[in-house]
Amino acid sequence: MTSQVLNASTSQLFQPSPLVEVRASGVHGRGVYATQPIAKGTRIIEYTGTRILWEDVPENLDDPRTFLFGLDNGKDVIDPEIGGNESRWINHSCDPNCEAIEEDDERIFIDALRDLQPGEELFYDYQLEVDEPITSEVKEESRCCCGASNCRGTMLETK
Ligand SMILES: C[S@@+](CC[C@H](N)C(=O)[O-])C[C@H]1O[C@@H](n2cnc3c(N)ncnc32)[C@H](O)[C@@H]1O
Ligand SMILES: [Zn+2]
Numbered sequence: 001m002t003s004q005v006l007n008a009s010t011s012q013l014f015q016p017s018p019l020v021e022v023r024a025s026g027v028h029g030r031g032v033y034a035t036q037p038i039a040k041g042t043r044i045i046e047y048t049g050t051r052i053l054w055e056d057v058p059e060n061l062d063d064p065r066t067f068l069f070g071l072d073n074g075k076d077v078i079d080p081e082i083g084g085n086e087s088r089w090i091n092h093s094c095d096p097n098c099e100a101i102e103e104d105d106e107r108i109f110i111d112a113l114r115d116l117q118p119g120e121e122l123f124y125d126y127q128l129e130v131d132e133p134i135t136s137e138v139k140e141e142s143r144c145c146c147g148a149s150n151c152r153g154t155m156l157e158t159k
Contacts, residue, residue, distance in 0.1 A: 017044060019044050020033060020035060020086055020122065021033055025091055027121070028091055031091045031121045032089050032090045034116045034118055034120050034122065036118050037117060038115070040113065040114045041112060043109050045086060045087045046087065046107060046110075047084075048083050048084055048085050048087070049084045051071075051079075051106065052076065052079050069108050072105070073105065076106075091121065091122075091123055092123060092146060093146040093148055094144060095123075095150055096123045096124045098110050098122050098124045099113050099124055099125070129156070129157050130156065
């Protein structure tokens with residue numbers, strides 16, 4: 001297995017962010033909330049964890065598509081189980097207030113898409129991609145409950 005803990009010793013963003021906290025979400029389970037005003041464009045937190053190959057992901061892992069962050073190279077994922085931070089609890093919305101940006105082919109950052117108020121839950125669009133037929137089971141597993149007026153009903157990428 002190839003693995004590498006990302007930015008564990010050097011990155012400030014690996015530390016707990018004073019900008020956010022984790023608590024129960026109205027959308028699903030736990031979510032991440034702004035603790036103070038956050039201006040549009042702010043780099044809020046890094047999605048840290050251990051970089052591993054998709055092919056090394058255990059097949060029986062729960063929710064592998066949503067807890068593991070797939071990198072653009074299509075081969076690697078960031079697993080927040082080791083070295084992860086609050087970002088692992090950010091929920092999906094079809095009308096997100098944050099976006100996930102990949103930099104240097106290996107690091108993922110969560111940036112504010114608009115001004116956020118204290119107490120607002122953070123969301124980004126998971127845009128999940130699957131390399132299997134989109135069966136009703138896959139659709140059900142990926143059903144979206146974000147409640148946005150433009151909710152597409154799924155956390156899958158549909159474009
Ligand atoms: C990375 S976790 C986010 C943290 C999650 N709320 C928890 O407490 O475990 C991703 C999982 O949260 C759930 N989730 C996130 N956003 C959702 C949404 N908009 N609708 C339904 N479920 C969502 C799904 O079960 C998804 O597999
Ligand atoms: Zn939705």
